[in-house]
Amino acid sequence: MGKIVSFSNQKGGVGKTTSCVNIAAQIANKGKKVLMIDMDPQGNATSGIGLSKSKIKKTIYEVIIGKCDVKDAVIKTKFKNLSVIPATIDLAGAEIELHDLQEAGEIEIDFIKEAIKSISSEFDYVFIDCPPSLGMLTVKALSVSDGVVIPMQCEFYSLEGMSQLFNTIKIIHQRFNPELRIVGILLTMYNGRLTLTNQVVSELKKYYADKLFKVPISRTVRISEAPGYGEPICYHDPYGKGSLEYAAVAKELMMRI
Ligand SMILES: Nc1ncnc2c1ncn2[C@@H]1O[C@H](COP(=O)(O)OP(=O)(O)OP(=O)(O)O)[C@@H](O)[C@H]1O
Ligand SMILES: [Mg+2]
Structure with a gap:
C-alpha cells in the first residue's frame, strides 16, 4: 500500500496546489511511483501538470459518482513516474450529487475512500490536492489519507485559520480515520526579510515547532511561472x-511518512 498524503488548508491561495504538484513530481523524478489526485474543481493541479482540461474525458468526479472505475481515470503524465487523476469544474456539482445518490441508496457512503485505497496499492505515494474549504471533498480526502501536509503563508490571518483546521483534522481522526496524522506545516511564499514573516514564524514555533518543515519555500518568480508552462x-x-x-x-516528507 502506498502512502496517501493530502495537501490541505481551507484558506485559499496558500500554495497547496503548487506544493502538491512540485513535491509529487520531485519524488516521482527520484524514482518512486507517484499518483497525484486533483480533488479541486478549479483543476489547477491538472493544468499545472500540463494537461488540457477540455480534452479530458474521465476525472475524479466520474470516480466519485461511480460512473468510472478508478483505474480508468488514471492518466500517465509526460513526467517520469508521475500519474494523475484529473479534475475539472464538473467536480463542483459532486457534493450535491453524492448526497442525492446516497439518499437514494444508489451509492455506498465510502465509495471514493475504497477507490483511492485500492489504487494506492499500485503506487508508492498518492498525493491529493484539496480545495480551499473544509467541505465534503476535503473531508473525503482526509478520511482516506495517512497524513496531511498543511501549506501556509506567513500572514496574520493564516494563524487564525490554523486552529479551525487542526480541529477538523482532530474530528476526522477521531470519527473516520485513526491513521490520519499531520505530516508537517510547510511555509510557502516565504520572505525572511519581512518583520511580519518572522513574527508569524516565532508564533508558529511556540505551538507547532515539531510540525514545521525545516526548509521554507521562498517566493520566487520561477515557481509562479512554472504552471503556465505545464511543468x-x-x-x-x-x-x-x-x-x-x-x-x-x-x-523530509519521505522521512516523516
Ligand atoms: N513559492 C512561490 N513563489 C511565488 N509564487 C507562488 C509560490 N507558491 C505559490 N505561488 C503562487 O501563488 C498562487 C497560489 O498558489 P496555489 O494555487 O498553489 O495555492 P492554493 O492554496 O492551491 O490555492 P487554492 O486555494 O485556490 O487552491 C499561484 O498563483 C501560485 O503560482
Ligand atoms: Mg489549489
Missing part, C-alpha cells in the same frame, strides 16, 4: 532556488 519546478528550473527547496521538503 513542475524540478523540470522548469531544476537548479533554481525553488527546485532545491522543494527537493529538500520532499526528502
Whole structure:
C-alpha cells in the first residue's frame, strides 16, 4: 500500500496546489511511483501538470459518482513516474450529487475512500490536492489519507485559520480515520526579510515547532511561472532556488511518512 498524503488548508491561495504538484513530481523524478489526485474543481493541479482540461474525458468526479472505475481515470503524465487523476469544474456539482445518490441508496457512503485505497496499492505515494474549504471533498480526502501536509503563508490571518483546521483534522481522526496524522506545516511564499514573516514564524514555533518543515519555500518568480508552462519546478528550473527547496521538503516528507 502506498502512502496517501493530502495537501490541505481551507484558506485559499496558500500554495497547496503548487506544493502538491512540485513535491509529487520531485519524488516521482527520484524514482518512486507517484499518483497525484486533483480533488479541486478549479483543476489547477491538472493544468499545472500540463494537461488540457477540455480534452479530458474521465476525472475524479466520474470516480466519485461511480460512473468510472478508478483505474480508468488514471492518466500517465509526460513526467517520469508521475500519474494523475484529473479534475475539472464538473467536480463542483459532486457534493450535491453524492448526497442525492446516497439518499437514494444508489451509492455506498465510502465509495471514493475504497477507490483511492485500492489504487494506492499500485503506487508508492498518492498525493491529493484539496480545495480551499473544509467541505465534503476535503473531508473525503482526509478520511482516506495517512497524513496531511498543511501549506501556509506567513500572514496574520493564516494563524487564525490554523486552529479551525487542526480541529477538523482532530474530528476526522477521531470519527473516520485513526491513521490520519499531520505530516508537517510547510511555509510557502516565504520572505525572511519581512518583520511580519518572522513574527508569524516565532508564533508558529511556540505551538507547532515539531510540525514545521525545516526548509521554507521562498517566493520566487520561477515557481509562479512554472504552471503556465505545464511543468513542475524540478523540470522548469531544476537548479533554481525553488527546485532545491522543494527537493529538500520532499526528502523530509519521505522521512516523516
Ligand atoms: N513559492 C512561490 N513563489 C511565488 N509564487 C507562488 C509560490 N507558491 C505559490 N505561488 C503562487 O501563488 C498562487 C497560489 O498558489 P496555489 O494555487 O498553489 O495555492 P492554493 O492554496 O492551491 O490555492 P487554492 O486555494 O485556490 O487552491 C499561484 O498563483 C501560485 O503560482
Ligand atoms: Mg489549489
